[in-house]
Amino acid sequence: MPHDCKVGSCGTCRFKLVDGKIGELSPSALVLEREELAAGYRLACQAMPRSDLTIALNAPLAMQSTVEDYIGTIIAAPRLCQDIIGLTLELDRPLPFSPGQYADLTAPGIEGPRSYSFAFAPERGEAQRLEFHVRHVPGGLFTDWLFGQDRTGQELRLSGPFGQFRLKDSAAPMLCLAGGSGLAPIMAILQQARAMGATRPVTLLYGARTRQHLYCLEEIEALRAAWKAPFEFVPVLSEEDVDSAWAGARGLVTEPIARLPDQARSEAYLCGPPAMIDAAEAQLMQHGVLPGLIAADRFLDKSTVR
Ligand SMILES: Cc1cc2nc3c(=O)[nH]c(=O)nc-3n(C[C@H](O)[C@H](O)[C@H](O)COP(=O)(O)OP(=O)(O)OC[C@H]3O[C@@H](n4cnc5c(N)ncnc54)[C@H](O)[C@@H]3O)c2cc1C
Ligand code: FES
Incomplete structure (x- = not known):
């Protein structure tokens, strides 16, 4: 079943209830349009079957990725910046996935999985060695465990791939906006676009707290240098010391959107904290970007789910 957030906020799991009865954990009306509700659409992640059901999806299930369970061993976990680790796992066998998708990881002794996005584009559509960028959430069970000591050699359970956040087949300029490990x-999506020889202009807005929270700068520069069209990278710091030597942009990562030329023609890819994405979506729509041209991946956690 296609899904992303599993908490009734993204709408990816919408299905048409053709026959049967369901109960709802949270009302589909919070996410779906009035017309969709009237046509019988509901959210699968919020639906409890109360009878046998007949349902319809908007795309054939065969087009969805097959989710499987894997065992992964941590082979490296270097700090990429002050609060982000580059978690490298070696799996028991190759896993097929599309850039933009994510996997669920479960650590021993910690209840329930946590979701992490693949941080690279696989060369032939699959990979056995995976990399994730994991940001430390103080007080968070999984990230406290991972950052607490060297976990090299530790086994994790992994299931995936999940998610509908992907590169769209288009020639429109790309406006990418990332916050923290949302990069x-x-x-992964930009690497895939480059491998496909994309000639689309790119603007990459990247929000971090301070210079110590910036990472992947060399990889971004390599992407920019190899890109076959204009590629503008704008790091934006929200808490950098006013007296520091930082000469780049300051404030919220969403603020430069208003100054970008011709946003309405762009296709937007947004990833990071839910509040950042909500603000970016509102700004983009205010500047004429149609909702269908905005793809977003919210890094929801237990403090942000309803
Ligand atoms: C699709 C998706 C992709 C993601 N990809 C990434 C990624 O690539 N990189 C990344 O760094 N993160 C990613 N995340 C976020 C990630 O899944 C975890 O949520 C995050 O790492 C925190 O996990 P944790 O176990 O450390 O914290 P948790 O133990 O889950 O707690 C998270 C926060 O919630 C608070 N909290 C716990 N329980 C409650 C409660 N009952 N009520 C209120 N607050 C509570 C905790 O104190 C803490 O501040 C993604 C999330 C999603 C949904
Ligand atoms: S609303 Fe159901 S998966 Fe997001």
Whole structure:
């Protein structure tokens, strides 16, 4: 079943209830349009079957990725910046996935999986060695465990791939906006676009707290140098010391959107904290970008789910 957030906020799991009865954990009306509700659409992740059901999807299930379970061993976990680790896992067998998708990881002794986006584009559509960018959430069970000590050699359970956040087949300019470790799937998507020989202009807005929270700068520069069209990279710092030597942009990563020329023609890819994405979506729509041209991946956690 196609899904992303599993908490009734993204709408990816919408299905048409043709026959049967369901109960709802949270009302589909919070996400779906009035016309969709009237046509019988509901959210699968919020639906409890109360009878046998007949349902219809908007795309054939055969087009969805096959989710499988894997065992992964941590082979490296270097710090990429002050609060992000580059988690490298070696799997028991190759996993097929599309850039932009994510996997669910479960650590021993920690209840329930946590989702992490693949941070690279696989060469032939699959990979056995995976990399994730994991940001430390103080007080968070999985990230406290990972950052607490060297976990090299530790086994994790992994299932995936999940998610509908992907590169779209288009020639429109790309406006990418990432906050913190939200850069991971954006890098994967841009790597894929470069490998496909994309000639689309790119603007990459990247939000971090301070210079110590910036990472992937060399990889971004390599992408920019190899890109076959204009590629503008704009790092934006929200908490950099006013007296520091930083000469780049300051403030919220969403603020430069208003100054970009011709946003309405762009296709937007947004990834990071939910509040950042909500603000970016509102700004983009205010500047004429149609909702269908905005793809977003919200890094929801237990503090942000309803
Ligand atoms: C599709 C998707 C992709 C993601 N990809 C990435 C990625 O690539 N990189 C990345 O760094 N993160 C990513 N995330 C976020 C990630 O899945 C985790 O949520 C995050 O790492 C925190 O996990 P944790 O176990 O450390 O924290 P958790 O233990 O889950 O806690 C998270 C926060 O919630 C608070 N909290 C816990 N329980 C409650 C409660 N009941 N009520 C209120 N607050 C509570 C905790 O104190 C903490 O601040 C992604 C999320 C999604 C949904
Ligand atoms: S609304 Fe169901 S998966 Fe997001």
